[in-house]
Amino acid sequence: EEVRMHVWLTDKRSSGKIVFLQLRDGTAFFQGIVRKNDVSEEVFEAAKGLRQEASFYLTGTIHEDARSHFGYEIQISDLEVVSNNEGYPITNKEHGIDFLLDHRHLWLRSRRPFAIMQIRNRIFKATVDFFENEGFVKFDAPLLMHSAPEGTTELFHIDYFDHDAYLSQSGQLYGEVGAEAFGKIFTFGPTFRAEASKTRRHLTEFWMMEPEMAWMHQDESLDLQERFLSYVVGQVLEHCEYELSILGRDVDKLRPAAEGNYTRLSYDDAVKMLQEAGKDFKWGDDFGAPDEAFLSEQFDRPFFIVNYPVAIKPFYMKKNPENPLTYLCADVEAPEGYGEIMGG
Structure with a gap:
């Protein structure tokens, strides 16, 4: 089938009369091929002159190719350059983490952060779907609070119109109020911890999901937690196989989590x-x-x-x-x- 797509170039290589273009369109990474004998000289020279992160429209025909992770690639017949960038800083070499974080707005275009964000998006959707299907109400707690929910002093202080305020450490206390009104609620949003730590267990900003349930005892709560976690992992396994493969994740180690028990x-x-x-x-x-x-x-x-x-x-x-x-x-x-x- 002939298709027309808008794409960005992540990499390219040429072999005489063939140019291999590594492409992305925001949903996946894939390969397009430009053969000199199948296109005009103008199109072939344009393909050879593309630089990393160039944006362009392409027209081409989908062909089967067992070497592709999708099983297909695109034989390009025409392309229209929108912007041919120069000096893109993240090249195909090893970069230090500090450099990548300084260029994080561009690093998102790379495979690893792309896969992580797609999986995160699926987890977000699965979380909301699960609690809505369980009869919960989405309840938004404020991000500015007058005190700490658990008495800790590790909070970010804000001068709030001549009053002391703090970035939220938890929506829990507000969630408890919501549960007494609606029975079952969940909060899901950013929270902050002012701990000067540098480990994967100590994040200063992260998204936390907190449900509160009235009329629910411990065994019922544990049942709910198990259903929730197994559902989320199951959704990731079902919808993010490609992204998990990019990360090199062993899905066999994830499957038991989706089974429950x-x-x-x-x-x-x-x-x-x-x-x-x-x-x-x-x-x-x-x-x-x-x-x-x-x-x-x-x-x-x-x-x-x-x-x-x-x-x-x-x-x-x-x-x-x-x-x-x-x-x-x-x-x-x-x-x-x-x-x-x-x-x-």
Whole structure:
């Protein structure tokens, strides 16, 4: 079939009478071929003269090609240059992370950040779809707050018309108000933590999803969390196969998470597992990153750790009627050493 597309050039190479163009259109990366004998001299010279990130229209015919990850490529018959850029800074060589972050608005065009953002977009859609299908109301909490939800001082301060205000650390307290009005709500938006840390576990700005449910007990909450996480991973596996392949992600390690059946491990049993493995850990300690990594290596899918000691959790949690030294609470730990990804 003959098609007309608008594209950008990511790379090119020529071999005498053939020019191979590596292209992107915002949805994927693919190859177009310009053969000298099949086009006018003007078109062939224009193809040879294209520079990285040139933008142009092309007309061509789709052909099967088993070497392509799609199974197809485009035999180009005509092209119309819109802009032939010069001096694009991100070339096909190794660049340091500082350089890429300084040029992040351009780095988004590269394969890895492209794949990450597409997967993030699918996670966002899956999250909203899931909670809407479960009867939740999307509830927007303010981003400017007068105090910290959990009493911490690690907040970004703002002079708000001669009053003190802070960037939101959590929408939780507002979500609780919403749940008492609507029964089930979820907030989903940017949150901020003013911790001068530089690890993958400490981000100063990130998007957090926080549901609040009235009339729901712990087992029902754990069921909901499991359904949510398995649904999101399932949607990514179904719709983002191409993007996962760009990242080199082993999808076989993701599939168990989409199947559900998550283990519910008590805090007591988690302590025993660490002690039996020779770890220096005693009842009442909070799990550090090495502890979480060890526990997560024992499972092929996410799992819950439930009912932590009162001393290491926030004041607002509900006491465990079967053991007043613990709260009714749970964290979801991800396998492969990633650690905690949800808390409730």
